[in-house]
Each structure stands twice: as structure tokens, then as C-alpha cells.
Amino acid sequence: MKLGFGLYRHMLDDEHLKFAKQLGATHIVVHMCDYFNQQTKFSSSDQPIGDKYGWGVADGLIWTVEELSAIKKQIESYGLTWYAIENFDPKQWNHVLFGEDGREAQIQGLKQLIRNVGEVGIPVFGYNFSLTGVTGRIVTDEARGGAQTVGMNGSNEILESPLPNSMAWNMTVEPAATGTRSTMTEEQLWENLAYFLNEIIPVAESAGVTMAAHPDDPPIEVVRGLPKMVNQPEKYQRLLDLYPSAANALEYCLGTIAEMTNGNVYEATEHYVALGKV
Numbered sequence: 001m002k003l004g005f006g007l008y009r010h011m012l013d014d015e016h017l018k019f020a021k022q023l024g025a026t027h028i029v030v031h032m033c034d035y036f037n038q039q040t041k042f043s044s045s046d047q048p049i050g051d052k053y054g055w056g057v058a059d060g061l062i063w064t065v066e067e068l069s070a071i072k073k074q075i076e077s078y079g080l081t082w083y084a085i086e087n088f089d090p091k092q093w094n095h096v097l098f099g100e101d102g103r104e105a106q107i108q109g110l111k112q113l114i115r116n117v118g119e120v121g122i123p124v125f126g127y128n129f130s131l132t133g134v135t136g137r138i139v140t141d142e143a144r145g146g147a148q149t150v151g152m153n154g155s156n157e158i159l160e161s162p163l164p165n166s167m168a169w170n171m172t173v174e175p176a177a178t179g180t181r182s183t184m185t186e187e188q189l190w191e192n193l194a195y196f197l198n199e200i201i202p203v204a205e206s207a208g209v210t211m212a213a214h215p216d217d218p219p220i221e222v223v224r225g226l227p228k229m230v231n232q233p234e235k236y237q238r239l240l241d242l243y244p245s246a247a248n249a250l251e252y253c254l255g256t257i258a259e260m261t262n263g264n265v266y267e268a269t270e271h272y273v274a275l276g277k278v
């Protein structure tokens with residue numbers, strides 16, 4: 001087991017890297033997408049909460065070998081190892097998520113990105129195949145000892161409101177778009193995932209990168225009128241079965257799995273660890 005520390009992109013500085021080192025972390029996970037881009041609503045010193053219009057504005061640029069190499073060098077200068085990237089930028093793959101026009105062009109960009117990640121030597125790429133992303137968070141003081149944290153507590157106005165066409169994965173991707181998304185079936189979403197895995201896993205295999213799927217956070221059935229897919233522990237198995245490969249693995253979020261209504265987190269963990277997929 002490795003002790004990793006997750007950092008948002010704007011936190012890649014001396015203060016946060018020293019802090020990770022001082023805490024005893026050996027490995028770093030970087031959220032390369034700047035979730036806070038062009039927004040002034042949420043404190044960038046904590047996890048973004050979001051509102052009906054999500055977090056910030058996604059730019060969709062494909063991260064280059066040069067920029068990834070510079071970050072790797074920076075991380076290594078603190079005696080730390082860059083182990084993983086967490087999440088695509090939503091604008092890199094919004095058409096892939098929705099299975100709509102433009103996905104072929106975007107999938108080429110994603111392939112280039114995975115090749116870049118492999119070339120720089122970052123072994124794991126975490127992703128969250130979700131139309132609405134982490135949506136509807138609240139701030140609550142229900143953590144241990146009354147500590148303040150983000151959480152979910154049943155349905156709320158954001159979770160119930162239809163997703164604007166300007167958004168994907170809880171960020172703005174097309175600021176000028178108007179109207180709202182119509183729904184799709186969960187099976188359609190699984191087909192979109194199958195397309196993604198069929199295209200990306202062979203590239204990841206040859207690039208030496210393991211793709212790691214995050215479960216749905218929050219793990220409920222429908223968010224903003226749109227389906228979720230990996231919202232029960234056994235559905236992770238369906239994802240693995242879509243493309244059996246060492247490069248098709250799980251970003252195993254214990255917190256999200258513990259919130260799921262089926263099974264239990266201990267049994268699920270034993271199952272997926274025994275498969276070598278965590």
C-alpha cells in the first residue's frame with residue numbers, strides 16, 4: 001500500500017507539497033483540471049461545493065508532455081512520486097460522456113492524452129464516467145467531533161434541477177449554450193462507457209497506463225434528470241467485464257462505496273482487492 005496525497009492543480013506549490021511530505025505521504029495524485037477556473041463563488045482552499053451552474057469553466061486543453069514533465073519534476077524535487085492523475089477535464093470528453101456528435105474527435109484527444117501520460121511515466125489515470133459529476137454537495141458539521149465537511153443529505157434543489165446544456169460533469173463546458181439536457185437511459189450510458197473503454201483501454205495498455213474508474217459520487221439513481229451507472233458495488237464488476245484488461249481497473253473510493261445501498265463496503269473491498277483491480 002502507498003500513502004498518497006491528492007492535490008488540486010492550483011495547489012501544486014511549495015506550501016502544499018511540503019505539507020504532503022510532512023504528513024508522511026510518499027505519492028501524489030493530481031487533479032489536473034482546474035475546477036475553480038473563472039469562478040469566484042467557492043473557496044479554492046477546499047473542495048468545490050457547486051451550485052446549479054456547477055464549479056468553474058472547463059477549457060478542454062489536452063495536457064502536453066512538456067507541462068506534465070514540468071509538474072513531475074516539481075513533485076519529485078520534494079522526494080515525492082507522481083502516481084496518478086484524477087479526472088479528465090469535462091470539456092476533453094463531454095461528447096464522449098453523452099455519446100453525441102463530436103465524440104470521435106474527442107476520443108482522439110483522449111488517446112493523445114493517455115499517450116502523453118504514459119510517456120511522462122505517470123502510471124495511473126483516474127476517471128469518473130458521469131454526466132453530472134459530483135453534484136449537490138452541502139456543507140455540514142457532521143464529521144467526527146462536529147468537524148465541518150462536505151456531504152450529501154437526501155435530495156435538494158440542485159439534484160432535482162435539469163442539467164443546462166452548457167454543462168457536463170458539473171462544470172461549464174459551452175458557456176453560450178442554452179436550454180437543458182433531455183434524459184437518456186442508463187443502458188445508453190453503459191453503451192457510451194463501452195465505446196470509451198473499447199477505444200481507450202488498448203491505447204492505455206500500450207502506453208503503460210492503468211485506467212481507474214471512480215464510482216458515482218453521489219451513488220444515487222438519477223441526478224438532474226440523468227442516470228448514474230456505478231452506483232452499487234456489483235456494478236463495478238459490469239464495468240470490468242466490459243473490457244477485461246490489466247489496464248481496466250478501479251479508483252476504489254471507499255467513501256462512495258460505503259454510501260451505496262447494496263452489499264457492504266468490507267465484502268466489496270475483499271472482492272475487488274482479490275481480483276487485483278484496486
Ligand SMILES: O=C(O)[C@@H](O)[C@@H](O)[C@H](O)[C@H](O)CO
Nearest residue numbers: 047086087128134214217253
Ligand atoms: O475529492 C473528493 O472528495 C471527490 O470530489 C472526488 O473523490 C470525486 O468524487 C472524484 O474525483 C470523482 O469525480
